[in-house]
Amino acid sequence: MTAKRLAIVLVVAVTATALAQETFAVIAAGAQAKKLAGDFKFTEGPAADAQGDVYFTDIPTNRILKWSVADGTLSTFLENSGGANGLYFDKDGNLLAAQGGDRRLVSISPKGEITVLADKYEGKRFNSPNDLWIDPNGGVYFTDPRYGSRDGMEIDGEHVYYLTPDRKKMIRVVSDMVRPNGVIGTPNGRRLYVADEGGKKTWSYRINGDGTLADKQPFDQGSDGLTIDARGNVYLTGKGITVYSRRGEKVAEIAVPESPANLTFGGPDNRSLFITARTSLYSIATDVRGARTPIRPGDRQGNREGRQRSRGR
Numbered sequence: 001m002t003a004k005r006l007a008i009v010l011v012v013a014v015t016a017t018a019l020a021q022e023t024f025a026v027i028a029a030g031a032q033a034k035k036l037a038g039d040f041k042f043t044e045g046p047a048a049d050a051q052g053d054v055y056f057t058d059i060p061t062n063r064i065l066k067w068s069v070a071d072g073t074l075s076t077f078l079e080n081s082g083g084a085n086g087l088y089f090d091k092d093g094n095l096l097a098a099q100g101g102d103r104r105l106v107s108i109s110p111k112g113e114i115t116v117l118a119d120k121y122e123g124k125r126f127n128s129p130n131d132l133w134i135d136p137n138g139g140v141y142f143t144d145p146r147y148g149s150r151d152g153m154e155i156d157g158e159h160v161y162y163l164t165p166d167r168k169k170m171i172r173v174v175s176d177m178v179r180p181n182g183v184i185g186t187p188n189g190r191r192l193y194v195a196d197e198g199g200k201k202t203w204s205y206r207i208n209g210d211g212t213l214a215d216k217q218p219f220d221q222g223s224d225g226l227t228i229d230a231r232g233n234v235y236l237t238g239k240g241i242t243v244y245s246r247r248g249e250k251v252a253e254i255a256v257p258e259s260p261a262n263l264t265f266g267g268p269d270n271r272s273l274f275i276t277a278r279t280s281l282y283s284i285a286t287d288v289r290g291a292r293t294p295i296r297p298g299d300r301q302g303n304r305e306g307r308q309r310s311r312g313r
Contacts, residue, residue, distance in 0.1 A: 025287045025288065026229070026233065026243055026251065026252045026254075026286060026287060026288055027252065027254060027284060027285070027286055027287065028271075028284075028285035028286055028287050029287075031284050031285040031286070032255075032284065033254070033255065033256045033257060033275065033282045033283070033284045034282060034283055034284065035257065035280050035281075035282055036067060036072070036074075036274075036280075036281045036282060036283055037067065037074045037280065037281045038279055038280040038281075039279060040058045040061070040278075040279050040280065040281075041058055041059070041060035041061050041279070042058065042059050042060055042261070042278060042279070043056055043057065043058055043059075043261065043262075043276035043277065043278065043279070043280065043281055044056065044057045044058075044059055044085050044086070044225070044261050044262050044276050045057040045084065045085050045086040045087040045097075045098070045131070045225075045262055045276065046087070046262055046263060046264040046266075046274050046275070046276050046281075047087035047088050047089055047095065047264055048089070048264055048265065048266030048267075048270070048274070048290075049089050049093065049095075050089070050093065051069075051070075051268070052069050052266045052267045052268045052269070052270060052272075053066060053067060053068050053069055053070075053266070054066070054067045054069070054264065054266045054274045054281075055067075055077055055087055055095060056087070056262075056274075056276050056281060057081060057084045057085055057086075057087065057097075057276075059083060059084070059085060059100070062079070062080055062081050062082075062083060062084075062101070063076055063078065063079055063081055064076070064077045064078040064081045064084055064087070064095075064097070064108075065077060067274070067281060069266065069267050069268060069272075070268075077095075077112070078108065078112055081097065081099070081101075082097070082099035082101050082102035082104070082106065083099055083100045083101020083102060083128075084097040084098065084099050084100070084101075085097075085098050085099075085100045085128075085129070085130050085131065086098040086129075086130055086131030086132050086142070086143075086182075086183075086225075086262070087132075088132050088133060088134050089134075090107070090134055090138065091138070093110055094107045094108060094109055094110070095107070095108040095110075096108070096117070096132060096134065096140065098129035098130050098131055098132050098142055098143075099129060100128035100129060100130060101128075102119075103119060103125050103126045103127065103128060103129065104116055104117075104118060104119035104126065104129065105117045105118045105119070105126075105129050105132065105140065105142055105163065117140070117163060117167060118161075118163055118167075118170055121155060121161060121170055121172065124154035124155050125152075125154045125155070126144045126155065127144045127145060127146035127153055127155055127158060128144065128145065128146050128147065129142050129143070129144050130142070130143045130144065130145050130180075130181055131143050131181060131182050131183050131225065131226075131262075132183065133183045133184050133185050133192070135185055135189045135207070135211075136187070136188070136189040137165045137189065138165035139162055139163060139164050139165045139211050140162070140163040141160065141161070141162050141173070141183050141185065141192060142160070142161055142163070142183065143158075143159075143160050143180040143181055143182070143183050143194065144158060144159055144160070144161060144180070145158040145179040145180055145181060145197070145198070146158055146179075147179075157175065158177065158178070158179050158180060158198070159172050159174055159175045159177070159180065160172070160173050160174035160175075160177070160180050160183065160194055161173065162211040162212070164211060171210075171211055171212060173211065173212055173213045174194060174205075174213065177194070177196040177198065177199055177203075178196055178197075178198030178199040179196065179197050179198025179199070180194055180195070180196055180197070180198075181195045181196070181197040181223070181224055181225070182194070182195040182197075182202075182223050182224055182225040182226035182236075182237075182262065183195070183226065184226040184227055184228050184234070185207065185228075186228065186232060186246075186291070187228075187230070187291045187292060189207060190206065190207055191204060191205065191206060191207060192204070192205045192207050192213060193205075193219060193226055193228070193234055195222055195223035195224065195225075195226055195236065196222060197222050197223065197224060198222075199222065200221070200222035201218060201219075201220075201221070201222050202218075202219040202220055202221060202222060202223050202226070202234075202236060203216055203217065203218060203219055204216070204217045204218075204219045204248075205217075219234070219244065219248055220236070220242075220244055220248060220250070221236060221238065221242065222236075222238075223236035223237050223238065224237045224238075224260075224261045224262060225237050225260070225261055225262025225263055225276075226262075227262075227263050227264050227265060227273075227290065228290075228291045229265065229286070229288045229289065229290050229291055230288060230289040230290065230291045230292070231245075231246075231288055232245070232246030232291075233245055233246065233251060233288070234246070235263055235273070237259075237260040237261060237262060237263060238259070238260075239259055240253055240254055240255050240256050240259075240260065241253065241254035241256060241260055241263065241273075241275070242254075254273075254284065256275055256277050256282060257277070257280075257282070258277035258278040258279065258280055258282075259277060259278060260275045260276065260277040260282075261276050261277060261278065262275075262276045263275045263276070264290070265286070265289065265290020265291070266290070267283075269289070270289045270290045270292065271285065271286050271287075271288070271289055271290075272284070272285055272286065273285075273286050273290075
């Protein structure tokens with residue numbers, strides 16, 4: 001073998017090893033899912049605030065709960081949550097909620113004051129807003145499926161919408177899914193992932209400057225909830241948690257005692273994965289930080305690791 005060919009082989013080998021180390025180092029060595037709280041009816045929609053505390057919903061009991069990571073205590077943030085499902089914090093500390101019961105998207109201030117952001121599309125009430133993601137500009141993507149009874153549906157199907165940052169325009173960005181559910185985007189705001197739970201597939205899109213979507217690509221299995229880490233790995237829920245690289249390669253599987261519905265990163269260092277799984281809330285330590293999306297106060301330039309590693313799919 002010539003010296004040139006040997007050099008090429010060595011470069012390829014080193015690159016492959018580096019990629020393997022990058023993608024497989026997801027969960028901290030020896031870490032297992034730890035149950036933090038239980039005896040709920042059906043947990044969903046976890047979201048971490050700027051301190052890393054995690055808020056989540058117990059849909060049947062109509063509550064939004066808060067898990068304090070500092071002292072390991074559980075409290076109720078909001079009663080009568082409007083059937084809230086997915087949650088997400090904006091850069092000002094307001095908690096946005098997809099209220100499936102009240103069929104609307106709302107913003108909840110730290111004091112619990114509720115502002116309705118959207119409840120209709122072209123004069124027709126939404127089905128049951130399910131999950132949401134806020135892009136770096138402050139625009140909101142959210143899914144609008146309908147589970148259970150079809151009574152009272154006013155819209156012709158189950159779609160995905162984008163509320164512009166100025167809150168003045170509502171755009172239907174996906175109209176060809178069976179039942180869209182989880183949604184998450186990359187820290188740089190360039191790519192959006194949407195789980196079509198009804199179609200048993202998750203899709204990847206390029207985000208255009210006006211918030212519309214293009215370049216639809218199959219990502220892999222269907223999912224309920226989604227999250228993303230600072231390397232661009234995407235986490236899907238099913239019987240357990242499956243992790244895919246930004247290139248769509250399966251890189252890890254995470255076992256959870258109960259079937260997970262949704263998940264998010266949180267904790268003071270953003271290195272814990274919090275999982276809502278049916279009747280319980282779990283966490284597991286990770287070797288990678290969660291992606292900081294949207295940009296938080298005091299972090300205007302975004303997460304360096306996320307910006308560098310989240311390009312592509």
